[in-house]
Amino acid sequence: MSEITQEQVAHLANLARIALTPHEIESLTNELGSIVDNVAKVSEVATADVPATSHPIPLQNVYRDDVPGTTLTTEQALAGAPDHDGSRFRVTAILGEEQ
């Protein structure tokens, strides 16, 4: 079995910004353990002489001319926002009290 613990899943959830419930952390710990046991076998054949592939059909230097293109208007960009002030997205406090 893999070494995944509930503390580890809670830490990953924090990194991923998902406020998991204790019940979710428990079930995800079990599921993740089983999945990781199954996928860990990639290291059996991934020897040092095999190069990594990040992209199935690699392209190089995909640039366009450095001129303004078509962009969204401010109204369009804000249209789906949960909250805005007419020109900017509005969010709650960036810093907590202890910061």
Place this chain on the structure above:
Amino acid sequence: MARHDHELVRLSAAALAEKLTSGEISAVEATDAHLDRIAAVDEEVHAFLHTAPELSRRTAAAIDERRRAGEALHPLAGVPIAIKDVIVTNDMPTTSGSKILEGWVPPYDATVMTKLRAAGLVPIGKTNMDEFAMGSTTEHSAYGPTHNPWDLERIPGGSGGGSAAAVASFEAPLALGSDTGGSIRQPAHVTGTVGVKPTYGGVSRYGAIALASSLDQIGPVSRTVLDSALLHDVIGGHDPRDSTSLTDGWPSMAEAVRRADVKGLKIGVVKELDGDGFQAGVLERFREALDLLAANGAEIVDVSLPSLEYAIAAYYLIMPAEASSNLAKFDSVRFGLRVNPPGGGTVEDVMAATREVGFGAEAKRRIILGTYALSAGYYDAYYGSAQKVRTLVQRDFAAAFAGVDVLASPTAPTTAFKLGSNEGDPMAMYLNDIATIPANLAGIPGISLPVGLAREDGLPVGIQFLAPAREDVRLYGVGGALERMLEDKWGHTLISLAPDLAPGEMAAAQEGAV
């Protein structure tokens, strides 16, 4: 069967297009017929998350107006099309099957939508899918599952089960899908329809809500090989808005279907996908199809893809890793849901509360798995190794294609299973993707088309063909030829055997025509 031949909704896109071009029917009539069909059967099938009848009728009326004015239109102008909800549309909500995007109307169109609209196709709705395309059954949709038109208690496949069920139940002749590990091909397999995953970069991904950017590909969904080819010709080609879009000039896929011939074609049968773990009735129909191809001049040889046993493992590291990164954009700030935790909190607290409520269980599972695979200390062992396996899979395909023109396998190990039967065992579900995932890892194109019904359960079986990158045209050649041979042998299409979902409506339509 023959008793339904007069119904507009049963026509292929190509046949419908001919009637539209000749003026025998109008685009408004074609659209109304499909909207009526959706109204009659979609309560049971649940292929659609959203329709906009008035909008679709207006689009169709504008096509009719242009045709009346003598304008030379694209052959598919006026043909209705269903759109998988992963593709952004500036006039219909786009949710990707998630609560976190409920009600969101994007401020722009995906490139494939721009191309469809330019060709005059009529979007008639957005189709259901597993949340963010994470799944093989549509059971992970936040809006409830789609039902397989062949047996409403069974899965329609996924993630694009909505698009496949829409064409299988005659709610649309065409649909768009997206395929990250089989989400176009496996739904085609279980619904007796056709689906194509193009070469990576062959169709623009601009405006497709990303699951795994190095694996995702938009492609056509239909009831016939020719219809997929016609749609492929509309949506394919270079797009400067997608930096992974290939600049190649592409031959006509529709022409490849029309001149389809398998004489002298070398077909490699993937021996790792022709035995253990595959349902007997699936293998039986698959081998019959190979016999038919051989009888018509194709040469069938065995090939091996030795790295295949590692492909699923690599996929279930790369895909969640990319997904965890892509889904970071759902942060409660720019679009979608915002949930304020009790007592308020910082923007990070709001993000965490929003993502807890807005994402379903499978999305959370994959985000956490991907975050783990990318963590310092684990990166080399998991994500790094998975990328090396990707190289090995590509080498396997390169070696195989040195000796054959296309590869063949069943599209998936089993026919459609019952909704709810694989709940609680994610790994068992992931293993069902064994035949389709390798193509995404390698970026090569694949097609699934129906080859019959399994003896033991009477449910559709699909064959998958794979071709080297950029050789999509070979899939349409072999697919079009096999479809013709099978239909000549049967004397009808496979989809004509699907049960009537709304017998009352069918009978009424029949009386009207008599």
